[in-house]
Amino acid sequence: MLLALFLFIFAIDLLTVSMSHLNNSVAEDLFLATRNPFVSLFIGLLMTALIQSSSTVTASIVAVVAAGNLSLEQAVPMVMGANIGTTLTSTLVSFSYVMKKKEFKRALSAGIIHDIFNIFTVLILLPLELYFGILSKLAVYVAQFFSDNDNLSGPVFYNRVFTRPLTQWVSDTINIPFLTTILAVFLVFAAIKVLATSVYKAFVVDSFRDISNMIFKKTGLAFTYGLFFTAAVQSSTVTTSLVVPLVATRKVSLKKVFPFVVGANIGTTITAALAAIYKSEAAIALAIVHFLFNTFGAIIILSFPQFRILPVRLALYMGKKSVKSRFLGFAYILLTFFIIPFLLIYFSTE
Numbered sequence: 001m002l003l004a005l006f007l008f009i010f011a012i013d014l015l016t017v018s019m020s021h022l023n024n025s026v027a028e029d030l031f032l033a034t035r036n037p038f039v040s041l042f043i044g045l046l047m048t049a050l051i052q053s054s055s056t057v058t059a060s061i062v063a064v065v066a067a068g069n070l071s072l073e074q075a076v077p078m079v080m081g082a083n084i085g086t087t088l089t090s091t092l093v094s095f096s097y098v099m100k101k102k103e104f105k106r107a108l109s110a111g112i113i114h115d116i117f118n119i120f121t122v123l124i125l126l127p128l129e130l131y132f133g134i135l136s137k138l139a140v141y142v143a144q145f146f147s148d149n150d151n152l153s154g155p156v157f158y159n160r161v162f163t164r165p166l167t168q169w170v171s172d173t174i175n176i177p178f179l180t181t182i183l184a185v186f187l188v189f190a191a192i193k194v195l196a197t198s199v200y201k202a203f204v205v206d207s208f209r210d211i212s213n214m215i216f217k218k219t220g221l222a223f224t225y226g227l228f229f230t231a232a233v234q235s236s237t238v239t240t241s242l243v244v245p246l247v248a249t250r251k252v253s254l255k256k257v258f259p260f261v262v263g264a265n266i267g268t269t270i271t272a273a274l275a276a277i278y279k280s281e282a283a284i285a286l287a288i289v290h291f292l293f294n295t296f297g298a299i300i301i302l303s304f305p306q307f308r309i310l311p312v313r314l315a316l317y318m319g320k321k322s323v324k325s326r327f328l329g330f331a332y333i334l335l336t337f338f339i340i341p342f343l344l345i346y347f348s349t350e
Helices: 002-021 024-034 037-051 054-067 072-085 088-097 101-132 134-143 164-174 177-215 219-233 236-248 254-267 270-275 281-303 305-324 326-348
Strands: none
Touching: 002 054, 002 164, 002 177, 002 270, 024 037, 024 072, 037 054, 037 072, 037 101, 037 326, 054 072, 054 177, 054 270, 054 281, 072 101, 072 134, 072 281, 072 326, 088 101, 088 236, 088 326, 101 134, 101 236, 101 254, 101 281, 101 305, 101 326, 134 281, 164 177, 177 219, 219 236, 219 254, 219 281, 236 254, 254 281, 254 305, 270 281, 281 305, 305 326
């Protein structure tokens, strides 16, 4: 675990350095592509769906912001998109029950409730962010207490992490910023996978089996366990996928699982926070945005009974319809995570 954590910090630092060395045309293309907030949103969604790790995507976005190649305002919709893209895994897990009609109905409902929650949160908070800057302004205010850097839009200055000598050596040895960036992204992904697997095997899987009956008895307890389990493994996809078999086999109801999923959504923000360590104020602000986005979504949807029951009902409805036509489930995945984002990105950049 310590080795994986060291690798993660090194990879983020390498990504930050390599992005700062990319030529101006690359940076300009990146700015142009994300100037449209909806393009930025769907880029985040598509990237996460393709590599199956929102932790990697959000950590990489933090590093790009720290390098000065992306503004905080442009990065916020991308993080929102990554939040939706990460829900693909639990939906795919539900398809392991595709040959069992009754189990598949419940499994798919459990798989897509994470999707629905994040889509609802984006629908509520994205307009507020675009028109009022509610998340970014609050995040910038809070970030000032963690950094001495007051410049959030101009040249970025960030503190050197303890891996900097090694980072600089690797960057100078390769001497091709694009290749260094690709290597850094791969190392971020690998570090998160190793860290998640080691923590999962050491602390989560046995504990989850032993206390699963107790976890879902109360809303607050389910929410808390979802948050802390996910923070431990740095992956909401791992913990939310754990509940799919429980719902499929009727060990717990979808209604009781929902607060656990919402808690997991907040727990996954720990990765962006780790990535922002020793970085610029803008990077810290983006990590705070990620936390605020998921937290505000949880407060809004869980605090109001009419909101809280809506994702559950919609997930149950989708599960019921998908049993009648297995193609509907596959169509939902392809359209939501790949076809619609790709088409919107393509036509918006034409």
